[in-house]
Amino acid sequence: MQERPEHNRVWLVAAVLFCALCCLAGRLAFLHLANHSKLNDFEYSRQLLGMRGRIFDSNGTQFPMAISLTARQYFVDPKSIKKTHDVQYIIQTVSAALKLPIEQVTECFNRTNSRYIKLGEPTSDDHAMTLLSTNKLLSGIGSDETIVRSYPQDRRMSHVLGFVNQEGVGSAGIEQKYNTYLRGIAGLIEGEKDAMQAEIRDRRKIDVQPIAGSDVHLTLDHNIQYEVESALREGIEACQAQSGWALVQQVKTGAILAMASFPDFEPANYNDTSRDVWRNKAISENYEPGSVMKAFTVAAALNENLVTPQTIFDVGEGIFFWAGKPLRDHVTGRITVSTALKKSSNIACAKMGILLTPKRVETYFRSFGFGSPLGLGLPGEEGGILLRGKDWDRDKLKITRVPIGQGVCVTAVQLINGYSALANGGQVMKPYLIDRIVSENGQVIMKNRPTVLARPIRPEVARAVCDMLVGVTEEGGTGKKAGVKGYSVAGKTGTAQQVGPGGYSSTEYWASFVGFVPASNPVFCVLVTLDRPDPKKSRTGGAVAAPVFSKIATATARYLGIPPDVPEEVDIDAKVL
Amino acid sequence: MKRNRKRHVRMDVMPKLLVAWIVTVVSVAIGYWFMDSKCKQLNQEIRKHEMKYDKLENTCAREALRWDEKKTPEKLEHAMLQNGLAMDYPKASQVVRLDSKGRMIPGQVALARINRVRGSVSTVANTP
Numbered sequence: 001m002q003e004r005p006e007h008n009r010v011w012l013v014a015a016v017l018f019c020a021l022c023c024l025a026g027r028l029a030f031l032h033l034a035n036h037s038k039l040n041d042f043e044y045s046r047q048l049l050g051m052r053g054r055i056f057d058s059n060g061t062q063f064p065m066a067i068s069l070t071a072r073q074y075f076v077d078p079k080s081i082k083k084t085h086d087v088q089y090i091i092q093t094v095s096a097a098l099k100l101p102i103e104q105v106t107e108c109f110n111r112t113n114s115r116y117i118k119l120g121e122p123t124s125d126d127h128a129m130t131l132l133s134t135n136k137l138l139s140g141i142g143s144d145e146t147i148v149r150s151y152p153q154d155r156r157m158s159h160v161l162g163f164v165n166q167e168g169v170g171s172a173g174i175e176q177k178y179n180t181y182l183r184g185i186a187g188l189i190e191g192e193k194d195a196m197q198a199e200i201r202d203r204r205k206i207d208v209q210p211i212a213g214s215d216v217h218l219t220l221d222h223n224i225q226y227e228v229e230s231a232l233r234e235g236i237e238a239c240q241a242q243s244g245w246a247l248v249q250q251v252k253t254g255a256i257l258a259m260a261s262f263p264d265f266e267p268a269n270y271n272d273t274s275r276d277v278w279r280n281k282a283i284s285e286n287y288e289p290g291s292v293m294k295a296f297t298v299a300a301a302l303n304e305n306l307v308t309p310q311t312i313f314d315v316g317e318g319i320f321f322w323a324g325k326p327l328r329d330h331v332t333g334r335i336t337v338s339t340a341l342k343k344s345s346n347i348a349c350a351k352m353g354i355l356l357t358p359k360r361v362e363t364y365f366r367s368f369g370f371g372s373p374l375g376l377g378l379p380g381e382e383g384g385i386l387l388r389g390k391d392w393d394r395d396k397l398k399i400t401r402v403p404i405g406q407g408v409c410v411t412a413v414q415l416i417n418g419y420s421a422l423a424n425g426g427q428v429m430k431p432y433l434i435d436r437i438v439s440e441n442g443q444v445i446m447k448n449r450p451t452v453l454a455r456p457i458r459p460e461v462a463r464a465v466c467d468m469l470v471g472v473t474e475e476g477g478t479g480k481k482a483g484v485k486g487y488s489v490a491g492k493t494g495t496a497q498q499v500g501p502g503g504y505s506s507t508e509y510w511a512s513f514v515g516f517v518p519a520s521n522p523v524f525c526v527l528v529t530l531d532r533p534d535p536k537k538s539r540t541g542g543a544v545a546a547p548v549f550s551k552i553a554t555a556t557a558r559y560l561g562i563p564p565d566v567p568e569e570v571d572i573d574a575k576v577l
Numbered sequence: 578m579k580r581n582r583k584r585h586v587r588m589d590v591m592p593k594l595l596v597a598w599i600v601t602v603v604s605v606a607i608g609y610w611f612m613d614s615k616c617k618q619l620n621q622e623i624r625k626h627e628m629k630y631d632k633l634e635n636t637c638a639r640e641a642l643r644w645d646e647k648k649t650p651e652k653l654e655h656a657m658l659q660n661g662l663a664m665d666y667p668k669a670s671q672v673v674r675l676d677s678k679g680r681m682i683p684g685q686v687a688l689a690r691i692n693r694v695r696g697s698v699s700t701v702a703n704t705p
Contacts, residue, residue, distance in 0.1 A: 010591055064645055070635050124639055152645035201620035226650040486669060558666040563674055563682075 044193035044200070049147050050184025053213030055161060055174060057222040058257075058435060061215075065222065066151050066161055066175070066267070068184075071122035072129055072143040074098060076108050077115045081140030090138050094119060097128040109140075122146045149175075151267045157225055159280035160218070160259050160378070160433065163267040172270075172278055174434070176379050178216055181437050181445065185211040212440040219255035219435045219448075224248055227555035228258040232528070235548035236262055239511075239533035245282040245412050246529070246548065248556055251420045251522045253450040254429030256376075256413075257556070259283075284380040286409035287510050287529070290496030290541070291478075293365075293405030294349045296418060298341055299426075299465045300364035301352040303457040309338040309464055313348040320347040322354075323396040342471035344478050344493060346404050353403030358392035361402060367456035368418040369428055370410050374453075376431050385409035405496060416527040419514050421454075422469070423490070423522035426462040428454040466490050470519045473546075482513055482546035484553045486564035490522070491515020491549065493541035498532065507535040513545035517553045518565040526552050 055066040074094070081087060091109055095102045100120045108117045119141075123129070132141060149164040162173020170179035187210030192203035232246045248258040261281045265273040279285075301307045313336075318329040331345040340348035353361055365371065371386030386408055392398055401407040413431055421428040430451040437446040457465075469490035472479045478493040494512035497504040512529040516522040528545040538544055557564075646652070657664065673687045681688060 014591075063648075067638070067642060067645075069638050069642060070631075124635070126636065126639070150642055152642055153649045156649070199624065201624040202616055223650060564669050567669075 042192045042194075044189070044191045044203075046189045046199070048187030048189060048208075048210040049145060050186045050210035051212040052147060052149065052164070052168065052184055053182040053440075054215045055182075056215060056217045057157075057225075058217070058219050059221065060217070063222050064152060065157055065218070066149060068147050068149055069124050071124040071146055071148045073122040073146045074119040074132065074141060074143045076117045076119055077140050077142060078109055078112060078117070079115055079140075081109075085137060085139045090140065093135060093138060094132070094141060097131040098123060099128075122148050124148060149268065153222060154268075155264045155266055156222060156229065157218075157220060157259070158264045158267050159261045159278075159282070160220060161267055162379075163270040163278075173280065173378060174216060174218070175267075177377060178434070178437065182213040182216060184213040187211075214437050214439045214445055216437050217435045219250075219257065219433050220259065221257055221559075223559055224258040224556055225260065227559070228552050229260045229262075229264070231548050231551035231555070232260050232262050234551075235528070235544065236530060238547075239530060239537050239539070239544040241511075241530040241534070241544070242532040243281060244528070244530040244548075245285070246552060247282055247412055247416045247527045248552065249416050249420050249431060249525045249527075251423045251516060251525055252429075254417065254420065254431045255435070255450070256431055256433040257524060258552075259413075259433065280378060280380060281531075282412040283376060283378055284382050284411070286382050286384055286411060287531075288406055288408065288496040288499070289410050289415055289512060290405040290494035290510060291344045291346075292415060292419075292492045292494035292512050292514050292541075293403065293408065293410075294341060294344065295422060295465055295469060295492050296365060296368055297349050297352050297356070297361070297403035298337060298468065299422060299457050299461060300356055300360060301337070302464055303364075303461045304356065304360065306355045307337050307352060309336065309468060311337050313337070313340060313345070313351055315340075315345055315347040318347070320350065320400075322350065322400040325397055327400055338468045338471060341465075341468045341492070342474075342477045344472075349404045350400035353399050356403070358387075358399050358402075361399065362386065362388070362392070364456055365402075365408070367428065367454045368421060369414050369453065370408070370418065374414060374417060374431055376413055377434055381413070382411050384411055384414055405494060412527055412529055415512075415514055416525050419492075419516060419527070420522075420525040421456070422462050422465050423516040423525055424462070425459040426455055426457040427452050428456065466516075466519060466522070469515065473515065478540075478542040479513055479515070479546045479549075481542060482515055482549045482553070484517055484550055484557060486566055487517050487553070487557050487562070488519035488566050489515050489517055489553065490519035491546075493546060495540040495542075508532045509535075509539045511539055511541040511543075511545045513541045513549040515549060515553070517557050518562060520565045523560065523562050524553075524556055526556070528552065 049070060052068040054064050054068070057063050057065055081090065087109060091102065091105050094100070095105045098120050105119065108119055111117050132138065132143070147168060151161065160173055162175040163171060164175050165171040168183070170176040170182060175182065187208045188206055189199070189204060190206040192200045194200050228246050228248060232244055236244045243262055245261040246258070247256060249256050259282050263277050265277050270278065312334050314334050315329050315331055318332045320327045320329070327346055327350055329345055329347040331340070331343045331348070335343070335345060335348060337348070339345070365386055370384050373381045373383040387398060387402065398407050417428065417431050430453050432448045434446070434448055436444050436448065439445050469492055470488055471477050472492055473482045473489040474480070479491050482489055482491050491513055492515065494510070494514070496510045497506070498508040498510060499505070500508060510529055510531060511533050512527070514525070514527040516525040526549050528548045530544050533539045533544045670687050670690060672685070673691065674682045674685060676682050
């Protein structure tokens, strides 16, 4: 039987189709089973940068103190510059776009020892990025995505914030201490790319999104910090001191509202200053506080019922011998404990120390937080130096020197915390400057709450000491310049000789003032210390540190909206109702 | 008859099952191709949106930084000085403090002034 021609054609088409299918199957088998080295060229991999968490002040997210931005790090590969391109034109364009000196860019292009030569710092300038990515006359220029840390308020809180090094790791301050919380976790995308090197989205095999770091909220307020830094800078310039630091602490909670140290630095350009400048002296400088320690000696003596504010001490002609060494005083005659504090009598306070005995002096000072770090939560915190047990026996002189602030070293944060305890009814609070840490999804990971560390003195004793400290800023006191209009101030001056080669220096001093406002119901405590004010000018705490205190306390009291407790000016015929 | 013969020929060309199989395979292939191209198109759009989102996010962050840099206390102070503005805290006589319930706290200088003004207003109002 003869087949019809239509049948042949159909079978022919079917055979062709079958062959095509076989070819496709063969290709499929080849792609699956054969060597994939060529296909590897199409593999696409991209790391997604995990943004570092932000740091905010106490005003919430409105005022970031540190944030991270994506930027591009441009580099030059001299070997991949096309021969048809004009190198001079490329250099000029790059120089203009990245705002780099033309000599610097030329030098980068002339180097032949590397195929990855960085062109300046990473930039986040949109204009520059557009200019460099769209110009087809450029070659040999590449870029990597990177993260840069920005500090919107430049130098503000520089010692507290610290900085991030070039590898993106926190290397000082909060950035270092809370690096684990702040650092983000990178994500990853893997898949395939097309001939234009762009990712083929539907061939994406791995898509792990990055996790941003947690945000750190500080207790510091940038407005108070600004006032503190301004006043401190002016104070240092006025007395030509070498350095200085100032703190503001909330009395009831122990929260630090401001912490400044001078000279300061720009966290974004930390390499422009020396390493010594990076040190936060408010927590890392152990120094002899001088007369500011007398308040704690008086508090201890009152708490032990050894004296009352009216107890009289005879300081004689202003010289007192103990262990064969003289102790000099600018106060003479018979004075009460209250006057001893007001006029800062060395002899009266030394005698109170003798009454207390070394053991009790040490116990009280340790209870107030001296001699060991307070655990503020910043790297480099020192603990001060306070004699222990048998050390007192070795040097009999110490019992007349430590109570007046010699032979004992403290840090600024210990000192302000001790005064806050006096203002807080004798309760020593744990100082802190991190309010909370909040994760990317808004969950509070860590929250600091006010913690009582110790209660070294009774509330009535603390009140009595506060009343005596008010006298320091009144007429006849050593800290009259610390007065704040409209508010009562309690505080104490301190002028301590610095130790140098061969003993105490006669020209180098620490000048301090520490006090709280308002004295009737303390809200905040301020400490100011100036390091080596010019000896040709005034160098006492009352002359150089007290005016700085006054400026800071005035601004802080008004900013916090604290009602005045001293009638300011009775206006016209209006009477206070 | 001719027409019937033709129809018969067509029926005999290929088995019905094979035709059905080919039609199914081709339909699936076309469907697959159509969906694949649609997916690719969507993926490209997603990719473009992802890139646009990243770019906008970065721009937004940079603008926020620029704004943050502009509202620092010293910049505000400088801007005010440039415009001849000076700010100071109010005097005690200009401040009226209220308690948590919104009542005036007694013992304030400003209250005396308020009461005096109220008194003078009421005196004027009562004058015939």
